[in-house]
Amino acid sequence: EVAAANWIATSQIVAEIESDCIFVDTGSTTTDIIPIKDGHECAKGRTDFERSATGELVYTGTLRTNLTSFVDSIPLNGETYRVASELFAITADVYNVLGLIKDEDYVCATADGAGKSKEESARRISRIVCADLDILSMDDIKEMAEYIHAEQVKQIASGLKEVSDREGLDKVIVTGLGKDILCAEAAKLLGLDVKSMGDFYSDDECTVAPAIGTAIMMKNYLN
């Protein structure tokens, strides 16, 4: 039985950078938060189900995540708006509007089938509070987006804190599309020491990290 566990392979590479650390990998959809000790990953959960309970899997990502999954309400202009429980907008819209991802990073489908311009992203974000771009200005949308960004950072930080407290690890290596805008921010929020895998490997190498990690595992297994 082979589990879809990129995190096991990626942890091989991270362990070569730092033998005692937590690696935090936020992809398009999920975040892996994996403790490494003495050069070996030691995740307490072995399946996605188990990792949902250990802080090691936070099901939130840089692109595909439905905003209603982690935002209950949004403060704006002195009011607090409850969020609609539909799939109206995703995290890619938020980071698109904030200019935190590049156009070519928005690789997933949009929630409404419309385009990926900043204005179209802004319109989708307006809908989560039952509004539109006649009611809300672009400045309003940016304020909402900044709040949503901060909420997602807190969500990842809650898993990271659980792992850090339990394992007594305070060094963090971040990777994945959300490494700077989400993982590093979560680590900073907790006062942890952060390094980016991007300081050791190129972006292309980070992208194929699971493949490189698998090669390392194979090498170790054969030797």
Added chain:
Amino acid sequence: EVAAANWIATSQIVAEIESDCIFVDTGSTTTDIIPIKDGHECAKGRTDFERSATGELVYTGTLRTNLTSFVDSIPLNGETYRVASELFAITADVYNVLGLIKDEDYVCATADGAGKSKEESARRISRIVCADLDILSMDDIKEMAEYIHAEQVKQIASGLKEVSDREGLDKVIVTGLGKDILCAEAAKLLGLDVKSMGDFYSDDECTVAPAIGTAIMMKNYLN
């Protein structure tokens, strides 16, 4: 400009039952929480956007609501599982498993296109913690469903409390598909006095309440 505002029409009927009250109407998708004083609705918000900020619209319902929109994590067997941010299961699955809705009430589409049996609902619920029915028993699923039910009651209660505190009203008239399992439970949680529109009108009449309300408005307008 005619807004899709069933709540304005329905409030006409409720006002004939009780001239000073809050009426709480949980349908398949949303919950309207409307204050009535001296026989007239006096909702502070006039659009869905405004009502999202006043407690008068809580975007949560008896059937179509994505569980991840109001449940962040679920306690089970001594662990706390974070919930996946996908559309894996909806409230209809929860109330189906708990036997709180009838088979014929599950009128919306399922999240995975599969059937509407209790087992198929249970399988969808298991997925929200990245599990399946090999990992979780039917008793586990029922325990999860009861927790989810309680969370949705609290969500509705938060809007109801906002309206009740602001308007100084403590009588509640409940209606809609979720009147007993959600609205009345939310009112009881807050210690408010609850009456059901079902005690005054038949189920069929409750279903067409907006139409009857519109007729009353027309009559009042013409007289």
